């Protein structure tokens with residue numbers, strides 16, 4: 001029987017890279033999607049292979065319909081099945097401008113990448129999974145959306161980013177309710193501040209805030225922390241759950257007086 005197959009958007013760096021390595025170790029054949037940096041994606045493919053796994057790098061902008069179709073088609077061509085989609089690719093607000101200065105240019109690219117792309121890719125993947133389950137090629141399916149603490153915590157200089165991440169929670173519940181009858185589980189994994197290229201520009205700020213106790217577990221999150229949550233979902237440790245949010249944030253979401 002063929003290996004279970006996964007698409008990880010933005011799998012070439014940061015959190016996505018960590019997820020690809022974990023899935024490779026779990027025996028998934030992985031489509032490592034990237035947008036602009038083929039070398040980074042190739043490095044991930046080599047690292048998965050070095051661990052004894054299977055992966056292929058596939059370029060595609062998740063904000064573009066044709067690229068999304070290409071991603072799903074490539075997974076099916078290469079691996080003959082699709083068991084898992086991880087909607088991980090995301091970008092922060094362009095120019096990090098205050099609410100009163102925020103631009104439509106940033107809004108459009110952030111919404112296309114962080115919300116429209118994941119929604120319509122989930123739709124494409126879900127329809128394929130339903131077909132594959134119907135013909136008994138796969139037993140079940142999973143869709144995991146990587147959101148953010150920014151979905152429930154304000155950054156006044158990243159309004160568009162915050163709104164896309166808040167909407168991902170609703171998107172997760174919509175797909176979860178629609179797909180449960182087919183055996184497709186849908187989950188939101190909500191990272192806190194994770195060490196990656198995205199947070200490199202704000203490293204000193206968070207070094208200080210973490211030391212001061214901004215969240216109870218006083219360290220940076222790592223891509224491996226998110227990858228372990230993905231592993232728990234895909235290995236079936238949440239069999240009676242769907243549509244929920246899994247916080248991987250060092251306890252940041254806990255409110256304290």
Ligand code: NAP
Nearest residue numbers: 010012013014015035036037061062089090148194196198
């Ligand atoms: P990152 O280090 O900046 O990596 C972003 C990845 O997404 C890269 O592989 C990049 O590929 C890819 N990508 C960007 N735009 C894309 C597009 N239009 N189509 C396809 N791929 C695209 O980011 P990260 O920190 O790992 O974040 C990953 C996800 O976690 C994002 O959704 C982010 O919002 C979320 N998150 C991050 C943190 C954090 O603290 N880092 C916290 C909460 C949530 P190229 O290199 O080829 O452009």
